[in-house]
Amino acid sequence: MRRFVVESESGAGVIVRNDDCTLALEMPRADILRVRILCHDETPVPSWVIVESAQAAQAAPRISQSDDVVTCATDCLIAELALATGALSVRDINGHPILLDADDAPFHERGAGFTIRKHLTPELAIFGLGDKPGRLNRRGRSFVNWNTDSYAFQEGQDPLYKDIPFFIGHESGRSFGVFLDNTWRTRFDFGSAEEDVLEFGATGGPIDYYVMAGPTAADVLQAYAFLTGTPPLPPKWALGYQQSRYSYKTADEAIGIARRLREERIPADVMWFDLHLLDQNRSFTVDTKAFPDFPTLVQDLHGLGFAAVVITDFQIAQVEEGYAPYRGGYEQDAFVRRQDGSVYVAQSWGGPSVFPDFSHEPSRLFWGGLYSGLVEIGVNGFWNDMNEPALFSDGGTFAKDVVHRIDTFGGIRQGTHAEMHNVYGMLNGRATYGGLRRLRPESRPFVMMRATYAGGHRYAITWTGDNLSTWNHLRLSTPMLLSLGLGGFSFAAVNLGGFVGTPSPELLTRWLQVGAFNPIAINHSDLMTPMQEPWVHGEPHLTRRRAAIEARYRLMPYLYTLAEETSRTGLPMMRPLFVEFPQAASGYPLDLEAGSQFMLGRALLIAPEPFGEMPENYTVILPPGTWYDYWTGIRLDETVPAKLTGNSGTSTTLGADDAHAPRAVTVSPDPDVIAVFARGGTIVPHHDTIQHTGERPQGPLRLDIYAAAECIGTLYDDDGMSIEPAAMLRLHVRANFADGHFRIVIAPREGSFAPWWTEIAITIHGLSTFGGLDDGGNADFDTGRRRLSLIVADRAEETVIEGMGNL
Numbered sequence: 001m002r003r004f005v006v007e008s009e010s011g012a013g014v015i016v017r018n019d020d021c022t023l024a025l026e027m028p029r030a031d032i033l034r035v036r037i038l039c040h041d042e043t044p045v046p047s048w049v050i051v052e053s054a055q056a057a058q059a060a061p062r063i064s065q066s067d068d069v070v071t072c073a074t075d076c077l078i079a080e081l082a083l084a085t086g087a088l089s090v091r092d093i094n095g096h097p098i099l100l101d102a103d104d105a106p107f108h109e110r111g112a113g114f115t116i117r118k119h120l121t122p123e124l125a126i127f128g129l130g131d132k133p134g135r136l137n138r139r140g141r142s143f144v145n146w147n148t149d150s151y152a153f154q155e156g157q158d159p160l161y162k163d164i165p166f167f168i169g170h171e172s173g174r175s176f177g178v179f180l181d182n183t184w185r186t187r188f189d190f191g192s193a194e195e196d197v198l199e200f201g202a203t204g205g206p207i208d209y210y211v212m213a214g215p216t217a218a219d220v221l222q223a224y225a226f227l228t229g230t231p232p233l234p235p236k237w238a239l240g241y242q243q244s245r246y247s248y249k250t251a252d253e254a255i256g257i258a259r260r261l262r263e264e265r266i267p268a269d270v271m272w273f274d275l276h277l278l279d280q281n282r283s284f285t286v287d288t289k290a291f292p293d294f295p296t297l298v299q300d301l302h303g304l305g306f307a308a309v310v311i312t313d314f315q316i317a318q319v320e321e322g323y324a325p326y327r328g329g330y331e332q333d334a335f336v337r338r339q340d341g342s343v344y345v346a347q348s349w350g351g352p353s354v355f356p357d358f359s360h361e362p363s364r365l366f367w368g369g370l371y372s373g374l375v376e377i378g379v380n381g382f383w384n385d386m387n388e389p390a391l392f393s394d395g396g397t398f399a400k401d402v403v404h405r406i407d408t409f410g411g412i413r414q415g416t417h418a419e420m421h422n423v424y425g426m427l428n429g430r431a432t433y434g435g436l437r438r439l440r441p442e443s444r445p446f447v448m449m450r451a452t453y454a455g456g457h458r459y460a461i462t463w464t465g466d467n468l469s470t471w472n473h474l475r476l477s478t479p480m481l482l483s484l485g486l487g488g489f490s491f492a493a494v495n496l497g498g499f500v501g502t503p504s505p506e507l508l509t510r511w512l513q514v515g516a517f518n519p520i521a522i523n524h525s526d527l528m529t530p531m532q533e534p535w536v537h538g539e540p541h542l543t544r545r546r547a548a549i550e551a552r553y554r555l556m557p558y559l560y561t562l563a564e565e566t567s568r569t570g571l572p573m574m575r576p577l578f579v580e581f582p583q584a585a586s587g588y589p590l591d592l593e594a595g596s597q598f599m600l601g602r603a604l605l606i607a608p609e610p611f612g613e614m615p616e617n618y619t620v621i622l623p624p625g626t627w628y629d630y631w632t633g634i635r636l637d638e639t640v641p642a643k644l645t646g647n648s649g650t651s652t653t654l655g656a657d658d659a660h661a662p663r664a665v666t667v668s669p670d671p672d673v674i675a676v677f678a679r680g681g682t683i684v685p686h687h688d689t690i691q692h693t694g695e696r697p698q699g700p701l702r703l704d705i706y707a708a709a710e711c712i713g714t715l716y717d718d719d720g721m722s723i724e725p726a727a728m729l730r731l732h733v734r735a736n737f738a739d740g741h742f743r744i745v746i747a748p749r750e751g752s753f754a755p756w757w758t759e760i761a762i763t764i765h766g767l768s769t770f771g772g773l774d775d776g777g778n779a780d781f782d783t784g785r786r787r788l789s790l791i792v793a794d795r796a797e798e799t800v801i802e803g804m805g806n807l
Contacts, residue, residue, distance in 0.1 A: 002019055002020060003018060003083055003084050004016040004017060004018045004081070004083045004084075004086055005017065005018070005083070006065055006070055006083075009063050010058075011058040011060045012024075012026040012059075013025045013027050013034075013061055013063070014063050014072055016070060016081060016083070016086075018086075020039060020040075021037055021039040021040075022037070022038045023036070023037045023086060024037075025070075025072045025079050025081060025088075026058075027058070027059040027060075027061045027072060027074060027079075028054050028055075028057040028058065028059060028227070029054075029059050029223065030059045030061075030074035030075055030076045030077075031074070031076040031077060031213040031214070031219065032059075032210055032212050032213070032223050032226070033079050033090060033210065033211040033213075034208070034210050035106075035207075035208075035210075036208045037107060037207035037208075038206075038207075039207075042206070044206070045406075045408065046408055047208070048183065048423050048426070048427070048453065048455065049181060049227075049453065049454050049455030050181065050228065051229045054226055054227045059074055061073055067083075068084065069081065069083065070083060074093075076092070076093060077090060077092055077093065077098065077213040078090070078093065078095070079211075081106075084104075085104040085106075086106040087101040087103065087104050087105060087106060088100075088101050088106055089101065090211050090213075092213055092214075096174065097119075097121075098176045098211065098213055099118050099119075099178065100118060100119045101117065101118060101119070102118055102120075102197050102198075107201075108201075111203070112203065112204045113184070113201055113202050113203040114202060115200070115201035116180075116199065116207070117198070117199050118197070118198040118199075119196065119197070119198070120191050120195070120197055120198040121196075123171050123172070124169050124170070125137045125169070125170045125578075125589050126138040126167055126168070126170075126190045126198075127168045127170065127483065127486055127578075127589075127591075128166050128167030128168050128177075128483060128486050129143055129145070129164055129165070129166070129167055129188060130163070130164035130483055130484055131160060131162060131481070131483055131484050131492075132158060132160065132480075132483065133154070133156065133157055133158075133476050133480060134156050134476070135595060136483065136576060136595065137591070138167065138190050139190050139191055140190065140191050140192055140195075141190060141192050142188065142189040142190070142192040142193065143158050143187065143188045143189075144158055144159045144185065144186070145159055145162075145163035145164075145165055145185065145187070146159045146163070146185045146421065147159070147160075147162060147163055147388040147389075147424070147425055147452075147453075148396075148397075149161070149386065149388050149396060149397075151465075151466045151500070152500045153465065153468075154468075155472060155476055160464075161388060161425075161450050161465045162425075162451060162452050162453070163422035163423075163452075164452075164484075164487035164488070165180040165181075165182065165188070165200070165454060166178070166179040166224060166486075166487050166488075167188070167190075168220055168221075170578055170582075170587075170589050171587065172586065172587035173582045173586070173587025174216075174582075174587065175214040175217040175220050175578075176212060176214045176215075177211070177212035177221075177223065177224055178200070178209060178210070178211055178212070179210045179212070179224060179227065179228075179454065180200055180202070180208070180209045181206070181208045181209065182206060182208065182209075183205060183419060183420065183422045183453060184202040184203050184204045184205040184418060185202060185203045185418070185422070186201065186202045186203075187199075187200065204418060204419065205419060210227060212224060216579075217578055217579045217582060218571060218579055221486065221569075221570055221571055221572070221579070222569055222570055222571065224488065224570065225488065225569065225570025226570075228457075228458075229455060229457070229458045229488075230457075230458075230488075230567055230568065230569065230570045231457040231458065231489070231490055231491055231566060231567060232444065232445075232458065233564055233566075233567040234444060234461065235381075235444045235446055235721050236556075236693045236720030236721070237270060237307045237693045237694065237720070238269075238270070238461070239269075239520070239556065239559050239560060239563060239693065240269025240270060240521075240552075240553070240556075240693050241266070241267055241268045241523075241549045241553075242268070242269065242270035242272065242309075242520070242521060242522040242523070243268055243270065243272065243522075243523055243533065244270075244271075244272030244274070244309075244522055244523065244524040244525075245274065245524060245525050246499075246524070246526055246527045247274035247275055247276035247277070247527065248273065248274070248276070249276040250290045250291065251290065251292065251293070251294070251297045254273065255297060257271065257533060258271050258301055258304050259304065260533075260535065261534075262304055262305075262691065264534070264542070264546065265546065265691070266534050266535075266545070266549055267549050267550060267690060267691050267692060268306065268691075268692065269305070269306065269307060269694075270306060270380075271301055271306050271308055271309070272310075272311075272524070273309065273310045273311060274311050275311060275349060276290065277290075277291060277310060277311070278311070280317070280350060280351075281317075281349035281350045282319070282325075282350045283312045283313050283314075283315065283316065283317075283370075284312060284370050284371075284373065284374065285323070294377065295377040295378070298377055302378060305691060305692035305695060306692070307380035307446075308378070308379050308380050308381075309379070309380060309381040309382065309383055309446065309448070310374060310379050310381075311382075311383045311385055312383065312384060313348070313384070313385050313386045314356060314358075314367075314384060314389065315348035315349060315350055315353040315354075315355060315386070316329055316335070316350075316353055316354050316355065316356070317348075317350030317351055317353050318345055318352045319350075325370055326354065328366065328370075329363075329366055330343070330354075332362065332363075332366050333362075334360075334362065334363040334367070335356060335357060335363075336355050336356070336398070336402050336403070336404060337357075337403060338401050338403065340401075344398070344399065346392075346398070346399070347391060348386070348391055349386070349392075355398070357404055358427035358428050358431050359405060359406045359407065359420055359423070359424075359427055360404070360405040360407060361407050363405075363431075364427065364431035364435075365431075365435075367428075367431040367432070367435060368431050368434050368435020368438060368439075369435060371432070371435045371439060372439055375439045375440060381445075381446030381447065381448070382432055382447055383447075383449075384428050384432055384449040384450070384460070385449075386450065387424065387425035387428040387429075387449055387450060388421075388424075388450070388451040389424055389425070389451075398417045398421065398424075399417070400416075400417065400418070402416075402417040403416060403417070404416075404417065404420045422453050423453045424451070425449055425452050425453070426449075426453040426456035426459070429449040429456055429459040429460035430456075430458075430459045432445075432447045432449075432460070433445050433447050433458075433459035437723075441723070442723060443721055443723065444723055446461075447459060447460035447461070448460060448461050449461075450462065450465055452489075454487065454488065456488075456489075457488040457490070461489070461491040461492060461493070461520055462491075462492050463492060463493040463520070464477065464480045464481070464484070464493070464494045465499075466495070466499045466500055466526075467495050467498050467499050468498050468501050469497060469498025469499070469508075469529075470498060470501065470507075471612050474498075474510065474511050474514065474612060475595070475596065475610065475611075477494040477511075477514070477518075478514075478595070478596055478598055479595065480494065481493075481494065481518060481519070481598075482572075482574060482575070482576050482591075482598055485519070485573065485574050485575065486579075488570065490519055490566040490572040490574070491519050491520055491566070491573075492518075492519055492574075493521065493522045494515070494518065495522065495523070495524040495525070496511050496515040496518075496521060496522060497511050497523055497525060497532045498525075499524055499525060499526050500526050500529070501526075503532065505536075505541050506612070506671070507613075508532065508536070508541070509541045509544050509545055509548075510608065510612050510674070512545045513545075513673065513674045514606070515548075516548040516549060516552040517552070517600050517604070517606045517674075517676070518574065519563075519572075519574050521549075534546065540671075544671065544672055547672070547673070550689045551673075553689055553691075553693075554686050554687060554688065554689055555684075556687065556690070556693065557685035557686060557715055558601065558604075558684050558686070558715075559573070560716060560717065560720075561601075561685065561714055561715050562600070562601045565716075573600065573601060574598055574600060575599040575600075575601070575602075576589070576591045576598065577589070577594060577599060577621075577623055578590060578591055579599070580602055581623040581624065581662075583660050584623050584624050585654040585662055590621050590642075590654075593642070593644060593645065593654070594607070595610060596608050596609065596610040597620065597621065602679065602682060603682035603683075603684050603706075603713075604630065604676060604677070604678060604684070605623070605627070605676065605677040605679065606675075607620040607667070607674070607676065608675065609669045609674075609675075615669045615671075617666050617667065617668050617669075618666070618667055618669070619642075619643075619664050619665070619666055619667075620664065620666075620675060621642050621654075621664055622636065622642070622662055622663045622664060622665060622677065623662050624659065624660050624662055624663075625679060625681065626679075626680025626681070626707075626708050626766070627639075627665075627677045627678070628677060628680065628706045628765050628766065629676075629678075630676035630677055630678045633678075633704070633706075633765040633785060633787055634785060635680075635707075635765065635766040635786065636665055638665070639664060640664050641653045641654070641662075641663060641664065642662040642663055643664065678765070679706060680707065680708035680766070681706065681708035681711050681712070682711060682713060683704065683705050683706070683712060683734075684704045684706070685701060685702065685704075685713065685715040686702040686703075687699065687701060687702060687756075687757075688702075693720060694720075697756055697757070699757075699759075699761075700757050700758075700759040700761040700791060701755070701757040701759070701760045701761070702760075702763070703761070703762050703763070704765065705735050705762065705763065705764045705765065707735070707737055707742075707764055707765060707766035708737070708766075708807075709737055709738060709807075710734070710735075710737075711735040711736070712732075712733070712734050713732075713733045714730065714731065714732055714733070715729075715730070715731040715733075716728070716729070716730050716731075717753060717755070717756075719753070727751055727752040727754075728750075728751040728752075728753050729749055729750070729752075729753040729754075730750040730751055731747070731749055731750070732746075732747040732750075733746050733747070734747075735764075737806075740769075740771070740804055740805065740806050741802070741803070742764070742767075742802065742803055742804075742805050743800065743801070743802045744800070744801040745799070745800050746760065746792075746798065747798055748797050748798050755794060759793055760793075760794055761790075761791050762790050762791070762792065762801070763787060763788070764787065764788040764789075764805075765786065766786055766807055767786050767787070767805045767806070767807065768805075768806050768807060769806045770788055770804070770805045771803070772804055773790070773801065773803040774802040774803055774804075775802075777790065777801075778790065779803070788803075788805065
């Protein structure tokens with residue numbers, strides 16, 4: 001690589017160049033470095049994912065230069081570029097290495113593509129890249145991003161449906177992030193080919209990547225959200241239990257399922273309609289023989305408290321007569337073409353089909369307008385499936401000679417499908433979301449899509465695709481959802497019970513019990529498999545499954561509060577342990593020892609057995625702090641030091657520092673519930689069981705305080721449907737316990753949204769003694785369970801409760 005010279009400096013950063021390329025070091029924020037390299041007179045291309053505010057942001061880094069190095073620095077990171085070679089080093093403000101080039105070059109050309117090589121330290125763990133089916137830590141493996149229909153995928157299969165080229169490195173309690181903004185086929189090698197080298201690159205397209213300095217994973221996730229945006233808050237009903245199948249084939253069958261859910265007192269909010277709703281599998285149609293009055297069916301579902309979600313695959317059947325989507329799209333030139341100018345036709349569900357050119361704004365507008373009829377009859381949400389894009393001809397996806405019109409700076413350019421393949425599904429979701437925003441401007445859209453790219457979380461929720469009804473796929477569901485959350489897709493689901501195959505009664509029960517604590521809970525099964533609704537298999541499974549779903553609904557105030565937090569901060573609802581406990585065990589990521597465990601927000605630790613097909617005692621890793629059994633409220637006092645499992649089953653104690661040392665507890669699997677633990681120092685809001693989120697809860701707001709020296713909790717609520725609610729409610733609660741005295745403060749309510757409760761029921765878990773309330777009020781103390789219960793009237797202003805009691 002020839003020597004670089006400084007070409008210019010600005011508030012964004014510095015640009016250097018040599019005879020081969022131009023390299024820009026830019027800092028949109030003090031903790032984010034953008035590295036952009038243009039070679040051979042390349043023209044910059046707009047990003048599909050970086051939000052406008054981040055594109056315009058400038059951190060005004062301090063720039064300095066010596067004979068050998070040019071430096072960009074902020075109060076968070078220092079980037080140094082060697083002028084002789086272009087090699088880049090990124091360090092934190094204390095000089096600790098974040099990311100260092102492995103060679104004396106900023107990149108290597110690979111045909112029309114490139115490779116970036118970075119030094120990989122021995123203990124660095126790698127997390128991210130979306131829902132790759134395997135263990136959470138990506139270290140020691142290589143991956144490809146090329147969106148691919150993956151029916152009945154297996155553990156380790158790669159690639160799958162999504163391209164999320166973002167990962168987090170974590171070592172000794174410190175984290176950093178890397179996002180490669182490139183829509184071409186990309187690859188990542190995390191020490192597989194060379195154990196001390198991290199490689200990433202693409203077969204074409206721009207060299208454009210971002211480094212996020214951390215230092216914690218939460219900092220990295222919020223920096224990534226600054227770049228790619230946060231997911232919008234979905235309608236509240238989306239957090240309820242959702243029932244689906246490929247397919248409910250008639251109106252009578254669909255309404256019968258909904259009515260039985262109500263008769264069985266199984267809380268539920270959504271009914272899904274797959275391909276059998278459609279006339280000859282054509283999107284935006286209804287088979288009027290099987291569904292003779294679909295508008296009335298939708299209204300009947302609404303009357304039962306259900307939302308209706310309808311599949312709308314991206315394919316438009318090539319039908320000249322009687323099918324308005326094809327005729328309208330043809331007249332508006334909305335479809336992709338081949339290089340010879342002909343409209344591209346391929347086989348799909350509806351037979352010979354054509355496909356919208358979603359990279360072109362007029363085509364997106366055309367697509368969004370197709371939803372008007374379904375919106376008018378009250379359909380609540382929509383499902384964009386098969387959008388990898390997946391076909392039944394041409395090798396399973398678009399032919400190589402398909403071209404796309406790409407909106408760019410002030411005009412339109414033509415791009416190959418190699419460039420647009422990975423972003424096509426995300427743009428399908430964007431077109432759907434945009435159409436719904438225009439058709440129902442006051443209401444939150446609900447869009448589900450299977451294939452996507454980074455940033456697609458701004459338009460749709462997603463799920464992990466066509467999984468199997470096996471215990472192994474139940475195990476895989478946790479790391480897959482956690483990885484999606486790290487990539488911005490907090491609102492994600494798996495097909496509970498598995499899609500392909502037949503779950504045993506025990507597997508379906510356990511999956512519904514675990515899924516009750518997933519961000520989105522959808523039970524979906526394949527054509528020609530046995531029915532998979534909660535009542536199949538009879539008792540005792542029906543009672544266990546109902547109880548799991550009821551537990552989810554009682555927790556709805558907490559879930560909705562987490563969802564709103566995600567929409568503001570980008571922090572996922574479902575979190576790996578290293579995100580919440582970065583300093584535990586001297587910074588060792590506890591997830592490496594606890595593959596089946598996850599945090600739901602900061603308060604709840606979900607810990608099902610790792611091998612449900614072998615129901616035997618197992619060890620739960622408890623991060624530092626006090627923990628309570630969520631189901632009984634009893635504090636866990638009988639714990640042991642947590643162990644790190646090594647070669648040949650050897651073990652060593654995790655963490656030497658008592659303040660950060662995790663503990664462990666042995667759990668016996670219980671067929672009635674999975675193991676769930678509440679974190680000391682948290683306050684979790686609940687309400688009594690409801691049948692759907694549109695039902696007004698009866699009884700008080702319930703606040704469970706899991707006692708520690710200091711406790712905090714928050715509740716958020718609004719109308720559950722408006723894009724910009726006219727009113728909202730936010731409630732902050734804190735509690736302190738010291739010197740035999742406790743004080744609970746319910747802060748004045750924020751916002752004008754009217755609460756559904758008139759009383760607040762407070763339960764303090766972990767109180768060993770109780771000497772009365774300072775005001776002499778009534779309270780019930782259970783000595784055996786160390787539980788204090790009391791009720792106070794709801795007030796808009798501050799409420800303070802004080803009393804005598806020891807932890």
